[in-house]
Amino acid sequence: MMLKENPSLCYQCAKCSTGCPVSKEMDLMPHQIIHLLSLGQRDRVLRSRTLWMCAGCYACAVRCPNDIDITTVMDELRSEAVEKGIPCPHPEVLEFHRNFLKDMSRRGKVHELRMMGEYNMRMRRPFHDAAVGAKMFIKGRLHLLPPSAVGGFSRWMKKLWRS
Amino acid sequence: MAKLMSKVAVYPGCSLEGSSSAFQTSLKGVFDTLSAPWETLQDWSCCGASSAHALDHKLHQALTVRNLALAGQQGYTDLLAPCAACFHRLASAQRDVEKDSEVAKAADIPYDGQVRVRNIVDFIANDIGMAAIAARVKRRLNIKVACYYGCLNTRLPRTAQSDDREYPMAMDRIVKQLGASTVDWSYKTECCGASLFATSGGVSGKLVGKILKDAAACGADCVVVACPMCHNNLDTKQEEIRAQAGIDRPLPVLFLSQIMGLAFGLPESVLKLNDSFTPVGALASHG
Numbered sequence: 001m002m003l004k005e006n007p008s009l010c011y012q013c014a015k016c017s018t019g020c021p022v023s024k025e026m027d028l029m030p031h032q033i034i035h036l037l038s039l040g041q042r043d044r045v046l047r048s049r050t051l052w053m054c055a056g057c058y059a060c061a062v063r064c065p066n067d068i069d070i071t072t073v074m075d076e077l078r079s080e081a082v083e084k085g086i087p088c089p090h091p092e093v094l095e096f097h098r099n100f101l102k103d104m105s106r107r108g109k110v111h112e113l114r115m116m117g118e119y120n121m122r123m124r125r126p127f128h129d130a131a132v133g134a135k136m137f138i139k140g141r142l143h144l145l146p147p148s149a150v151g152g153f154s155r156w157m158k159k160l161w162r163s
Numbered sequence: 164m165a166k167l168m169s170k171v172a173v174y175p176g177c178s179l180e181g182s183s184s185a186f187q188t189s190l191k192g193v194f195d196t197l198s199a200p201w202e203t204l205q206d207w208s209c210c211g212a213s214s215a216h217a218l219d220h221k222l223h224q225a226l227t228v229r230n231l232a233l234a235g236q237q238g239y240t241d242l243l244a245p246c247a248a249c250f251h252r253l254a255s256a257q258r259d260v261e262k263d264s265e266v267a268k269a270a271d272i273p274y275d276g277q278v279r280v281r282n283i284v285d286f287i288a289n290d291i292g293m294a295a296i297a298a299r300v301k302r303r304l305n306i307k308v309a310c311y312y313g314c315l316n317t318r319l320p321r322t323a324q325s326d327d328r329e330y331p332m333a334m335d336r337i338v339k340q341l342g343a344s345t346v347d348w349s350y351k352t353e354c355c356g357a358s359l360f361a362t363s364g365g366v367s368g369k370l371v372g373k374i375l376k377d378a379a380a381c382g383a384d385c386v387v388v389a390c391p392m393c394h395n396n397l398d399t400k401q402e403e404i405r406a407q408a409g410i411d412r413p414l415p416v417l418f419l420s421q422i423m424g425l426a427f428g429l430p431e432s433v434l435k436l437n438d439s440f441t442p443v444g445a446l447a448s449h450g
């Protein structure tokens with residue numbers, strides 16, 4: 001798969017990694033990801049925890065002196081890793097996204113209560129953050145009933161995915 | 164006031180219709196007070212944030228362009244997305260449409276590519292304007308505010324931006340119209356962890372701890388945000404996070420529209436300050 005960004009533009013100043021709020025949680029820092037890509041070590045990058053710890057904050061992307069949109073590179077690599085079936089080092093993140101998209105595609109909108117409930121079940125931790133959920137529910141911020149469905153949404157999704 | 168010839172639709176997004184409805188009701192109250200029109204985009208659907216772009220670029224494009232196309236078909240020139248994540252997703256799709264007209268076909272709905280995606284802070288600061296805000300203040304707020312912009316409100320690569328990416332001031336300027344003062348601090352645009360808060364609470368909690376600690380150290384009475392995710396992350400587990408980070412006092416978290424509404428004298432039924440976990444009560448009677 002071709003990346004939309006060109007990693008060869010990078011001169012390894014590491015400004016991206018310096019400003020990254022989660023670089024401490026990463027096995028490869030953003031500037032190392034870009035460096036490995038320009039060396040052709042795609043496989044190593046695709047297996048890294050970094051893709052799943054990136055918060056998508058765009059600090060790296062707007063600061064890169066060579067205008068490399070590193071955040072979008074992270075998105076592309078993550079998608080590629082999933083497509084290639086590479087084992088995900090942070091299944092709690094992958095499952096969150098999958099579950100979000102499943103919930104959203106039912107009606108075209110997210111039903112938060114159901115989404116978070118199903119996510120916790122998938123992760124086999126039914127009482128995770130239960131206190132926060134309960135307090136939200138008492139405050140009337142979580143609705144039992146899903147939002148009204150967007151007219152024709154599932155038909156639209158199906159049609160689009162066939163093409 | 165809104166510019167001549169522009170017709171603005173509001174894109175609420177899932178959070179504002181759900182757990183962050185306080186943002187929507189308070190914002191609508193503020194718009195009503197300022198006589199700014201509030202029309203909701205018909206048939207809007209989820210933009211896919213935080214997950215479509217993370218796993219599936221094609222899905223992200225389809226979901227975002229669908230809403231842009233609807234706005235165009237319904238005769239709107241501008242699409243205002245109060246949620247920072249929705250704003251970022253929709254605006255990046257619009258940027259891609261402008262660079263490559265093929266992207267406009269992503270949703271399989273005719274789209275002429277002409278809709279402007281608008282950010283809520285920018286809209287209030289520049290379209291509504293400081294004079295209109297100042298004119299509506301009933302009760303000047305004698306408090307110190309840390310304006311927290313977070314990441315997605317100000318960081319859209321490869322676009323012209325009206326405010327500074329590293330040290331934005333638009334929210335500060337709005338808050339100062341209300342009589343409040345704002346603090347100079349270092350974590351204005353540091354990320355709170357976004358959806359990592361739901362998946363990897365420990366990682367996100369550390370980021371939130373640093374943000375709150377700096378706000379407290381700078382003497383802020385509260386933090387003001389313009390994003391449902393920022394609000395959720397800074398507020399809902401604050402007690403636990405403050406204990407870990409060693410912050411000795413609570414920092415109420417308010418939406419920009421809530422603090423504006425406080426100064427405009429809007430009622431709790433609209434402001435929904437009690438929806439927050441960290442009590443805002445004492446602050447509300449300040450000033």
Ligand code: SF4
Nearest residue numbers: 010013014016031064
């Ligand atoms: S900021 Fe840009 S140029 Fe510098 S190391 Fe990161 S990717 Fe390379």
Ligand code: SF4
Nearest residue numbers: 020054055057058060
């Ligand atoms: S977008 Fe990801 S890699 Fe870039 S600074 Fe933010 S968390 Fe780090």
